[in-house]
Amino acid sequence: MSDRHSLRDSLLGVVLLIGIAALLGAVARQPAAESQGRAALESLSSLDQQAPARRDLQIQTWQTPGGAKVLFVAAPELPMFDLRLTFAAGSSQDGEAAGLALLTNAMLNEGVPGKDVGAIAEGFEDLGAQFGNGAYRDMAIASLRSLSKPELRQPALQLFNQVIGQPTFPADSLARIKNQLLASFEMNKQNPGKLANLELMQRLYGSHPYAHPSEGTAQSIPGISREQLIAFHQRAYAAGNVVIALVGDLTRAEAEAIAAEVSAALPQGPALAKMTQPSEPKAGPSHIDFPSKQTHILLAQLGIDRREADWPALYLGNQILGGGGFGTRLMEEVREKRGLTYGIYSGFSAMQARGPFLINVQTRAELSEGTLKLVQDILRDYLAKGPTQQELDNAKRESAGSFPLSTASNADIVGQLGAIGFYDLPLTYLEDFMSQVQALSAEQVRAAMAKHLKPEAMLVVTAGPQVPQLPLPPPTDKPAAQPTGIPEH
């Protein structure tokens, strides 16, 4: 029973963000530890001028005759491959039937001609292959991981192509999965963080398709019919509406053959229309009464879409404010100096249409009002003054240094390819983004953050018990060294 969890996973289960770990450039590196005036680690000094190396991906791309975009990276080191299909078939395409996209995605492997759900599972598992699926707001995913030896690969792909192309959507499976979803909605009721998130998205998006949860609601799910699933699959799982990402022990010719077969197996049709933008929500607080020990606090406003030119500046600006764990202003002030919380995070979800900007924290209920005010003060101050030069330099170094981690494994790479393809980014996106980040000034970051975020425009949702409030403890008077990392310790 490892006591290891990732709080960040729960921050926003909205969309697969590109692992913004970031990129490199010819960055002149400076000693990292001089700021404390302490006996620095000797190992740091030898790193001064070294630029971090990274894996050379050599992304290849082409289009199938059916209109699917393909991105491929050859990785012959391990005898395996990853195939990941990203469809513009997320819950923003649900229309009136909230949960339709997720149900369709979840039903893919429940039946194909001649095989029921058990036979499909056995088919993959007999080969040691792993089928995966998932539906989010913008996208729906179907993936396959398999050994690359042809006698294992071919049957795994054949079954995969049936699953994505010829799902039969059996009625008994549909009833069972609906029941599982209804059970999960009941489970949500015991989770104050989840309840707060649902309320927040509803308030943030109003009548926009991002407002409802991808998994639908207890009201919407029962009425969704098999015919609706069939129609949705025909329309949204079309060859023109998918990006095929492929990484592994394959030649270009093999990858081309696989992509062509995948594309041909899908319904033939065009890409769906892009999402419209949401309109500005009404700011202010709302509260959900919940008998927990802690109060969950969410602050949010509409953020940006994936085409936003300010994205590198906002990414860097958020890293300093509350992105990625220890060492951020929010973590420093709320956890490290005052011990108010286990974790506090902020982040933009850059989506097809404007995704949310969100700050997320939990604290003991009797300190929740003081904590909320503290967070609002930190945000207001940061938006007014922007980052210090030291904060900016540190954040740039971090971005450059973490670049090799973002493409270290096949799993990492296939995720990057999926995002690059889905959001129509150039193949040089990772490098471009990095050089843009490295070129930013503190003033550019301040201006971008101040342009996109307004303290008075924030929606606030709290969930917790109503208890008499106490004043916050005083902060530590020490000039704090900034800690960092992923907050699990």
Added chain:
Amino acid sequence: MNVTVRRVLGVVLGVFCLPLAAIAAESQPTHEFRLANGLKIIVREDHRAPVVVSQLWYKVGSSYETAGQTGLSHALEHMMFKGSRKLGPGESSRILRELGAEENAFTSDDYTAYYQVLASDRLAVALELEADRLASLKLPADEFAREIEVIKEERRLRTDDKPSSLAYERFKALAYPASGYRNPTIGWMADLKRMNVDDLRAWYRTWYVPNNATLVVVGDVQPEQVKALAERYFGSIPARPVPTAKAPLELAEPGERRTTLYLKTQLPSLLYGFNVPSLGSAKDAKPVHALRLISALLDGGDSARLPARLERGEELVSGASTWYDAHARGDSLFVISATPNVQTGKTLQQVEDGLWRQLKDLQDNPPSAEELARVRAQVIAGLVYERDSITSQATSIGELETVGLSWRLLDQDLAALESITPADIQAAARTYFTRTRLTVAHILPEATAHE
């Protein structure tokens, strides 16, 4: 899709060896050595990308703690980030962040471990700071006073306000009557409230010595290079005797234990746990490997017995899963959790009956050759897939070593599992799935408490 999350089997099981196994056969070059002060070092080369993971594992965790002192190992883990001779409070994290590293730590029953994932040219920094806090942790009282509040928030977030965790904590305390495995890793709230920094200083002095640690490095490195760096930063830290840590042993058949918990949950669920051995406590490994195969037969994939028979076939449960940790210092638990399908009106009693039908089937009938072949195929593929992640590889190595087993078991595991016969599986099911070894928890919504 499953609404419940199902574990990937490859992580649970180890290795195999058949036509398929040729694919997985060649494992990466792995090197083992020990410094004069007793620090054990294991290096596995993986040159696919210029990155490396470094993990330092200490043989101490919540099962080492005594009553009234629960939560010490985990609290010490938090305080390891609060300053040492060369590092101010939080500074190690700041340095690593600026280098673009992912870093953190985790505590469990049997171990406490610290890790960094970073560009391989920066490995020296990870080792130097890890050595510094092993040798010279400061444990300032004012930092502790704040950090213990953070830990209480962590407990409220992850246990007190989370019914499934709270239920498991209570269940575990009942299921382990004799050993330290009953302790919650985060500690009981009453113990957190009375913990002081002197307790942590004593705990640190007792267990944080090089001869009680294992350094695991996996990635784009050469063994000579790691050895030289380890010698340089860890070599001068003196060894000290550590107390004999006795393996947590349980009563073999404590008798049936049942509890009913009324929590802030909407749906009923149940936990089943049988007291069983692990590789660390068993004299004969055969029943342990048989139990691992049973876990895979029941819950090793969407075609396994619990999802195929109880979830889809009978529609008895909306989800069910098994969990068995064979890699422990002492005795273990074979855990089954299940949620009745309330839409079809199923009760906890019906779920219990259904689970027993499955357990009895394992006792009475040998598994089919097809089922075993399917488990084998997944294990072999899982071995290859695990090599895609340097962190998974390091964690497997570090965990085995820290519970007193050898990382070489990873390479021998396939053969060990292959040697298990259908009769061995039946025998293990008969021995271990008995009422006298069973703990049951019924978890019910609070509102039903007075009905």
